[in-house]
Amino acid sequence: MNLELAAIHENGGDIEKARKMRMAVLDALRTLPQESVVKPYAETARELIRLVEKLLE
Numbered sequence: 001m002n003l004e005l006a007a008i009h010e011n012g013g014d015i016e017k018a019r020k021m022r023m024a025v026l027d028a029l030r031t032l033p034q035e036s037v038v039k040p041y042a043e044t045a046r047e048l049i050r051l052v053e054k055l056l057e
Contacts, residue, residue, distance in 0.1 A: 003052070019056065026052045 002021045010018035029052065032038070032045040041048060 006055075022052050022056055026056070 002025055006018040006021035006025070009015075009021065026049065029038070029045050029049050034044065034046040034049075036045050037043065038045055038048055043051075
């Protein structure tokens with residue numbers, strides 16, 4: 001996942017690149033079964049989708 005990399009870009013001021021990376025992560029998460037646990041986060045795809053959607057608001 002590129003969530004950490006997106007955060008680095010955001011902290012560096014490249015908000016658009018961070019947004020694009022989060023959108024790519026969201027697209028990937030949506031292909032997974034909702035209850036599957038995503039490593040290394042130990043959260044389900046559903047939970048991570050909610051998190052990324054919130055970050056994109």
